[in-house]
Amino acid sequence: MFYSIKPITLSKNKNLLIYFLNSIPKGKKTFRYFENRSLNIISNHIYSCMKIISSFEDIPVAYGHLELEKDKLWLGVSVADNYVGKGFGESMMLHLIKVARKLKIKDNIYLSLDEENFKAKKLYEKLGFIYLKKIKKTIYMIKTI
DSSP states (O other): OOOEEOOOOOOHHHHHHHHHHTTTTTGGTTOOTTSSSOOGGGGSSSSSEEEEESSSSSSEEEEEEEEETTTTEEEEEEEOGGTTTTTTTHHHHHHHHHHHHTTTOOSSEEEETTTTHHHHHHHHHHHHHHEEEETTTEEEEEEEO
């Protein structure tokens, strides 16, 4: 099997994105980005991508994006339920941080997570994100890039 990270657009990759979102029933509890947004939001992203396993057909194992919202650069990432804990989230995060540095849009990158998502928090801290604040049950983190 071959793994790659590919930029995506809604016009070319809508079915792949829908397939991915259907593969995260557990993950939807903590990755609620599309819960109140249509898939069309991808058109507003600075960068969207998926980590793909290529064999006979492409299988998305992780999704990530960079989004400029209210003068802040936000990072979002999710891993398909069957692939959690295998390093896909970390490789996606490293890729998105690299892209953010290359784009030179902002000096900082932000993300948010549920306070009970201990595995994600541990990964984000490992990658240099620091606690910024907590509002209700959502933790906000920041990293200088």
